[in-house]
Amino acid sequence: MSDGSIDLKDAARAEAYATPLEEFHVARPALFQADAMWPFFERLRKEDPVHFSKGDEETGPYWSITRYEDIMTVDTTHQVFSSDAHLGGITIRNFDEDFVLPMFIAMDQPKHDIQRKTVSPIVSPTNLAKLEGIIRERVQRILDSLPIDEPFDWVDRVSIELTTQMLATLFDFPWEERRKLTRWSDIATASPESGIIESEEARRAELMECLGYFTNLWNERVNLTEPGNDLISMLAHGEATRDMPPMEYLGNIILLIVGGNDTTRNSITGGLYALSKNPQEEAKLRADPSLIPNMVSEIIRWQTPLAHMRRTALADYELNGKTIKKGDKVVMWYVSGNRDDTVIENADQFIIDRPQARRHLSFGFGIHRCVGNRLAEMQLKIVWEEVLKRFPKIEVLEEPKRVYSTFVKGYERMMVRIPERI
Template identity: 65%
Template sequence: MNTATLDASPALSVPLDKIDVSNPDLFVSDTIGEYFARLRKEDPVHYCAESAYGPYWSITKYNDIMAVDTNHQVFSSEAGVGGIIIDDNSVRSEGLSLRSFITMDPPDHDAQRKTVSPIVAPSNLMVLEKTIRERMQNILDRLPVGEEFDWVDNVSIELTTQMLATLFDFPFEERRKLTRWSDVTTAEPGSGIIDSWEQRTKELQECAASFMTLWNERVNAKEPGNDLISMLAHSPATRNMPPEEFLGNILLLVVGGNDTTRNTMTGSVLALNRFPKEFEKLKANHALVDTMVPEVIRWQTPLAHMRRTALEDYEVGGKTIKKGDKVVMWYLSGNRDEDAIERPEELIIDRARPRQHLSFGFGVHRCVGNRLAEMQLKILWEEILARFSHVEVLEEPERVRSNFVHGYAYMPVRLHA
C-alpha cells in the first residue's frame, strides 16, 4: 500500500482509539490492510477497549510479533486461559470445550506435537509426493479450458480435501465432510457458514462421532497404520486423551491441513493475476516456483492472526500489557511491515529471503505441516505451468467473512491453453 492510498483511506477517519481490526467486514471488503498500515505507523501495539470479542491488544509489527510468538512463558496459548483465536467461543461454546496441542503450553504441547510430526517427516513427504502429483494431474486435466468455473471449489477445495482424506485415511467418498468440519470449526454465527453456536456444537459432535468410529477400528490394530488417527491412537502421549482433547486435536489437524493450503492455492492465482510481470518471470523460468511458493504464502497469509493471553504484566513496544489481557498477533499485518520486508505489498517471486514471513508462526507453535503445504503448492504450479499459459481471474473473489481464516469462498477463472 503506497502513501497516497493510505492518505485517501477511510481508515484515517476513525479515531485511533476506536480502530477495531477484528471486524470481519474489513476482511470481506479487503480494506483491512489500510487499518493495519495506520496502526503500524501510528500505534503498532494498539489497545482496543470495545469489540465484539471484548478488549484486546493488537501486535502489528514483524519484530513485536516475533517477540510475543517466541515467549510462551509470558504469552500463553492454553485453552483454559483463552486459546489461540480472538473469539473465546472457538474453544468454548454451548458446553463443548476443546483442547489441542496448539492450545497447550510446554511440556504438554511438545509431547502431543511429537506424536503427529512423523506424518510430515522428509521420508514420508517423499512417499506422499507421488500421490499428490497424480491427484493434481487428474484434477487439472478435467478442468474446462476456455470456460468460466470456480477455482475455489473445483481446485483448491478438491485438492486439499483429497490430501486430508489421505492423511487421516478417511473414507474417500465422504471427504467433503472434512471441508465442512474445517469451515464450521473456525466459523461464527453470521459468517454464512453457521447460524448459531448450537449448530456449530451439533456438527462438531457429528465430526467427533465419525472420527471415534475410525479411532476404535485402528486402536486395536496389531500393526499401526501410517495415518494421523493411528498415530494418535497408538502414542502414549495421546491414546488416553479425554474427549475434548480428542476432538480438539482432530479439528486442529483438519483445519491445519485445509485452510493454509486451500486459501494459498487460490491466493497464488489471484496474486499472479495482480502482478502479471511476476507471472511472466515464472513462465520464463519455471525454477522460480521454489521461491514463488513461500513468497505467495507470505503475500496471502492464510491465517490472519493468532491470539495469546498474558500470564504476567509485560512490556511490548513501549506499552504495558497486563496479566490476563488478550493479545492478538496479526500475522497479516506483520507480513506487510515495511521495516522488516522490502516492498511488502508487492509479490516478488525471486526474493532473496522468501521464507522471511510470519505465516507459519514462530517458536514452539510453528506450523508442523509447513513443508507439506509448500510441497503441495509447488506441485500445483509445476503442473499448471506444464498445461496452461494463463489462469485468468475474471472478477474479484468473494472472501470468507472471518478475521481468522484469510480466505476465499468463490473465485471465477478461465483457463488458457
Template identity: 35%
Template sequence: MHIDLVDRDRYATSGPPHEQLAWLRANSPVHWHDGEPGFWAVTRYEDVVHVSRHSDLFSSSKKLALFEELPEDQIALQRLMMLNQDPPEHTRRRSLVNRGFTPRTIGALEQHIRDICDDLLDKCSGEVDFVTEVSAPLPLYVICELLGAPATDRDKLFSWSNRMIGAQDPDYASTPDEGSGAAMEVYAYANELAAQRRATPKNDIITKLLQPDEKGETLGEDEFDLFVLLLIVAGNETTRNAASGGMLTLFDHPDQWDRLVADPTLARTAADEIVRWVSPVNLFRRTSMADQVLGGQEIKDGDKVVVFYSSANRDASVFPDPDVFDIGRTPNTHIGFGGGGAHFCLGNHLAKLELRVLFEQLARRRPRIRQAGPARRLRSNFINGIKELPVTIA
C-alpha cells in the same frame, strides 16, 4: 486514523485493512484496540515474533488462541487441543503428533500430490470455480491420504471445515450452533477412524498416532478427536486459502504469472511469497501472564493480546519493498506459519509442498488460465479466505 482491525464486513469486501496496519506499524505498533473486551493489537514483525516465542509470558491456554470469547466450560474442553495449550502440555502432545509429520513422511507424498494436481487439472475446462474445483480438493485429498480415509470423504471434510471456520459467514453457517454441530460430527468421525485402525492397522498417520511412542505414551480419546479436528481445519484452510489467494494475486500481477510460466521452478520461492502476501491465517490471540512491557506499552497480567500476521508480513524493517509481490523473493523470512516458538505450524512443510507442486503444475499445464469474474471473500477476521474465484481454463 479510525482503527478497526476486526470488522468482518471489511474482510469480506476487501481483505485485511493493510492501510490501517501500516499506520499502526509506524505510529503505534502495540496499540490498545477498543472492544468487548479491548485488546492489544501487535502489528510489528519483531513484536509478533517475541509474543510467539514466549509462551510463558503470552499464554495460548488461559483464554485460548482464537479471537472470540468463550464461556469457561467450553474453554476447558478446548484446552485439550494443541492449538490451545502451553508447554509442557503442548510439548508432550506435539512430540506424539510429530511422528506423523517427519520430513521423510511428507517428502514421500510429493508424487502423490503431483498426481492429485494433474487429476484436478485434467477435469477442469472452460469456466469453473478455482476454489471448489482446485484449491479446496487438493488439501482435502491429502488429508484423506494422511487419515487413511477414502477420497470420497473429502466432501464431508469440506463441509465440516466450512461450518467451523465460516461461523460468521452467512454462506456457511445459519446459526451460531452450526460450528459446534460440525465439531461434534468430526469427533464421531475420529472415533470411528480410531476403532477401524485399532482393529485393522494401516500404514497411515492414524495408526501411528494410536500406537504408543518410545516412552509408552499415547493420545487420549479426547486428545485424538481434537487432533483430527485440528488436522481437518488447519490442514485444509491454510493451504486452500493460500492457493486461492495466490491464484488471485497472480491474476492481479500478470508479470509474475508470466515469470512463473517461463520458469515453473520458481514455484519453490513463489510458494513462500504467496504465504507472505496472502497470510492465510490473519491473527491469533494470546493472554498476558504478567505485568510486562511490549513495544513500549505497559501490558497488564490478564490482558488480551492479538498478533496480526498480515501486518508482520508487510513489515519494511524485515522485507525490502514489502508491498511488492515478487515470486523470486529470497530470503523470505515470512511468518505465515507462525512466528516460531511452540506453535510454529506443524504442517508447514506439507503446505509448502502442496503449494509448490500446484503452482508448478498450473504454470506447466494451464498457462492460459484467466480470471473470469470477481472473487468472493470469506466473512472472517481469522482466516483470509476466498470463497469463490471464477476462472477460465483453456
C-alpha cells in the same frame, strides 16, 4: 473513479486516517471480507504498533501487535504469552467456556510438546518424500479434469478438492466421503454471522457428528497389531494420546483438519489471484519455472492464510513502551507483520524472486510454529509445476468472494476460465 472496488479502498483509507487511534478496532470481519483492513494496519505500524483496543461484544478488549519484530517477540516468549484453551485459546474469539475443545495448538508446555511429538512423524522428510508422488498424481488428475474455455470456480474445483484429497490421505479417511472433512473444517472456524452455519447449536451438533465419525475410525484402528501410518492410528497408538478424553480427541482432529485444509486451500487460490494481478511476475515465472519454490514462499507471505494468532498474558510485560497486563488478550497480526516494510522491502508488492522470501510470519515462530509447513510448501510447488506444464493462461474473471473472518484470510469463490491447453 469508475471502478467500485477502488472507491471502497479509498473510503477505507480515509476512515483509517480519520479515526482517532483510541477508537481503532481492526478486528472486524467485514473489514477483512472487503479486503479493506490494510490502511488500518499501515497506520498502526507507523503510529501505535502495540495498540490497545476496547473491541466490541464479540472480541472484548485486546492488544494489536502489528510490527514484524514485536510479533516475533510475543510468539517466542511462550512462558508469558499463553495459548491455553481455558484462558481463551488462540483466536481473538474466546473458546466458549461450556464447549472447550482442547488441542495442542491451544496448550502450553509440557503437554503441548508431548502431543506435538506424537503427530510430527506424519511430516517427517521420509514421509514427505513418500507423499510427493501421491500428491503429484492427484494434482495431475484434478487439473486434467478441468473444463476448457468455460467459466468455473477455482476454489471448489482445484483448491478445495486438492487439499481435501490430501487430508483424506493423511487420515486414511473413507475416500468417497472426503467432502465431510471440508465441511467440518469450514464449520470449525465459522461464526453464526458467516452464513456457513445457522446457529452455534447447529455448529456444535455437526462437530459432535464429526467426533462420532472419527471415534468409529479410532475404534477400527486401535486394536490392529500393525498400526497404520495415518494420523488417527498415530493418535490411537501414541503413548501420550491413546488415553485422551473424547473432547480432546475431537480438538486435535479439528486442529489437524483446519491446519491442513483452509490454509493450503487459500494459498492455492491466493497464488493464482496474485499472479493475475501482477502479469509481469507471471511472465517471469513462465520464463523461468525454477522460481517456483521461491514463489511459493512469496505466495504464503502475500496471502497470510491465517491473519492472526492470539495469546493471553500470564504476567505483566513491557513491549515497545506499553505495559501489557496479566490476563490481557494479545493478538499477533501476522497479516500486518508480513507487510512491515522496515523488515521486508516493498512489502505490499508481490515479487516472486524476492530475496529471503521464506522470512515471513505466516507459519508463526517458536514452539507452535506450523507442523505442516514443509507439506504445505510441497503441495503448492507441485500445483504450480503441473499448472505450467498444462495451461498457457488462466484468466481470473472477477474479484474473488472473500471469507467473513479476521482469522482465516481466504476465498469462498473465484471464477476463472482456461482458454486452452498446451
